[in-house]
Amino acid sequence: DTGVSQDPRHKITKRGQNVTFRCDPISEHNRLYWYRQTLGQGPEFLTYFQNEAQLEKSRLLSDRFSAERPKGSFSTLEIQRTEQGDSAMYLCASSLVQGLYGYTFGSGTRLTVV
Amino acid sequence: KQEVTQIPAALSVPEGENLVLNCSFTDSAIYNLQWFRQDPGKGLTSLLLIQSSQREQTSGRLNASLDKSSGRSTLYIAASQPGDSATYLCAVPRTSGSRLTFGEGTQLTVNP
Numbered sequence: 723d724t725g726v727s728q729d730p731r732h733k734i735t736k737r738g739q740n741v742t743f744r745c746d747p748i749s750e751h752n753r754l755y756w757y758r759q760t761l762g763q764g765p766e767f768l769t770y771f772q773n774e775a776q777l778e779k780s781r782l783l784s785d786r787f788s789a790e791r792p793k794g795s796f797s798t799l800e801i802q803r804t805e806q807g808d809s810a811m812y813l814c815a816s817s818l819v820q821g822l823y824g825y826t827f828g829s830g831t832r833l834t835v836v
Numbered sequence: 837k838q839e840v841t842q843i844p845a846a847l848s849v850p851e852g853e854n855l856v857l858n859c860s861f862t863d864s865a866i867y868n869l870q871w872f873r874q875d876p877g878k879g880l881t882s883l884l885l886i887q888s889s890q891r892e893q894t895s896g897r898l899n900a901s902l903d904k905s906s907g908r909s910t911l912y913i914a915a916s917q918p919g920d921s922a923t924y925l926c927a928v929p930r931t932s933g934s935r936l937t938f939g940e941g942t943q944l945t946v947n948p
Contacts, residue, residue, distance in 0.1 A: 728879075753933050755935065755936075757936075762940070763940055763941075764840075764925055764927075764938030764939050764940045764941055765880070765925075765927075765936075765938050766938075767935040767936065767937075770935060772933075778935065811877075813879060813880065815880075815936075817933055818933065819932060819933040820932055820933070822887070823885070824868065824870045824882055824885040825870060825882070825927075825929075825936060826882065827872070827879045827880040827881075827882075828879050829878060829879040830878070830879045832877065
């Protein structure tokens with residue numbers, strides 16, 4: 723297991739289009755997190771799952787955003803009707819509930835909305 | 837609501853200097869504290885994890901301390917190198933496996 727994988731690495735889309743990102747966590751990790759990071763800022767929490775259950779969603783996650791983790795393995799984050807303000811780095815992380823080993827992050831998906 | 841602050845926001849030093857990055861948090865009810873490194877346009881790489889019951893952790897030239905009661909952590913980098921140039925972020929969860937709250941990072945530049 724080589725860590726947390728995110729796909730694609732970069733995505734350029736036109737305003738109003740829908741986009742979907744994928745995250746594959748470390749296989750034995752039961753928690754999966756999505757964060758958003760804009761230039762010069764620290765990552766902001768969006769949502770997280772324990773297995774297939776979505777346990778918490780941030781107020782940042784508007785109705786245009788939806789996340790799923792079917793079967794408790796990989797996760798997808800979909801943004802509908804993208805806006806220029808959605809341009810950011812979307813980061814995925816995973817961990818064990820027993821957080822003795824901390825959180826492992828993926829390389830991120832850079833979204834640019836034009 | 838937990839707030840995490842990192843000082844300084846940016847730091848430029850000559851190669852070979854020892855340096856200290858600071859992280860403070862408003863709510864001392866944390867499970868642990870994790871320091872990350874982020875290169876431009878990349879994801880986060882974990883550097884050090886300090887459990888709430890620990891005072892410090894060391895990895896190579898890096899040493900992180902934690903004073904939970906005063907809401908502070910420091911990351912000490914010894915004998916800095918140009919390859920250390922990156923943004924350094926600290927983050928805390930309230931409970932085991934809960935969401936992380938991040939600081940805004942310290943952008944470090946080490947000049948050869």
